[in-house]
Amino acid sequence: MSPGVRHVILAAVLFGTTGTSQALGPDTADPLTVGAIRLVVGALGLLAVAGSGGKLREALRADGRWLLLGIVGVAGYQLTFFGGVRLAGVGIGTLLTIGSAPVFTGIAARLITGERPVGAWYPATGLAIVGLALIADLGGDPDAVGVALALAAGATYALFAVGSDRVIQASTPTAAMAVIFGGGALLLAPVLLLGDLSWVASAGGVGSALWLGLMATTVAYVFYARGLAVTPVTTVSTLVLAEPLTALLLATLVLSEPLGLRSLSGATLVGIGLLVLSRGSRRDHPAVSPTP
Numbered sequence: 001m002s003p004g005v006r007h008v009i010l011a012a013v014l015f016g017t018t019g020t021s022q023a024l025g026p027d028t029a030d031p032l033t034v035g036a037i038r039l040v041v042g043a044l045g046l047l048a049v050a051g052s053g054g055k056l057r058e059a060l061r062a063d064g065r066w067l068l069l070g071i072v073g074v075a076g077y078q079l080t081f082f083g084g085v086r087l088a089g090v091g092i093g094t095l096l097t098i099g100s101a102p103v104f105t106g107i108a109a110r111l112i113t114g115e116r117p118v119g120a121w122y123p124a125t126g127l128a129i130v131g132l133a134l135i136a137d138l139g140g141d142p143d144a145v146g147v148a149l150a151l152a153a154g155a156t157y158a159l160f161a162v163g164s165d166r167v168i169q170a171s172t173p174t175a176a177m178a179v180i181f182g183g184g185a186l187l188l189a190p191v192l193l194l195g196d197l198s199w200v201a202s203a204g205g206v207g208s209a210l211w212l213g214l215m216a217t218t219v220a221y222v223f224y225a226r227g228l229a230v231t232p233v234t235t236v237s238t239l240v241l242a243e244p245l246t247a248l249l250l251a252t253l254v255l256s257e258p259l260g261l262r263s264l265s266g267a268t269l270v271g272i273g274l275l276v277l278s279r280g281s282r283r284d285h286p287a288v289s290p291t292p
Helices: 003-015 018-024 031-050 054-060 064-088 090-113 121-135 144-170 173-187 189-194 203-230 233-239 242-253 261-277
Strands: none
Touching: 003 203, 003 233, 003 242, 018 203, 018 242, 031 054, 031 064, 031 173, 031 189, 031 203, 054 144, 054 173, 064 090, 064 144, 064 173, 090 121, 090 144, 090 233, 090 242, 121 233, 121 242, 121 261, 144 173, 144 203, 144 233, 173 189, 173 203, 203 233, 233 261, 242 261
């Protein structure tokens, strides 16, 4: 397993703690303000890690198209994902977002940058999506707006991933993340000004905000960016599916949620898909080639 793959999987493990962190936080926390707080705290952490050296200036001088793509993508993801989960339900919302993100990323990378996925991406992504379908509760009649928002979250993640990939190539992984998340935080500032932030004042609220911002964002995206710097963006988007495996494990061990045979089978399929993809996924792999 290459260092890039390990970094992405470590990031995905930290991403997978967000649901448990929210569940252990205040019940009054509004999903939109949770997303905005996470982005702001995470951006401040990334800026602190990146420092004020020349690498930040290099990231700021990157092609404006890629910066804008990354910033709009990361801000849009926070709004659409938390809104989609709230309206469509956790199972459907999470499945549609996480399951559609690799597909949207593959399409976006092909159309925008011309990058083709590695050959293993296709079976690995297919296995992982089937596994997610088994893990998620697909019953009921989900809200149509929630479904649309969840799919929009998958699409905005793809924009963030493709834009970030190009900014990283122009600077350094941490500096690129700091600039993109800083821009996203500025875009979501109105949410903080208009939203109810009273939940942050409680001990549980502070703990949840700090974990979501510093661990599930700052530290996670340092790992994510380092992995993205040496791994094709389409491969990264599928490796991030280690997130729901972590979420499932934490829900069972920490929240005492039951783990049925169906969920266990789905987790196994996701794991097999990730194992398939973890081999031969460096950026210089011959199967990854831009169009002429």
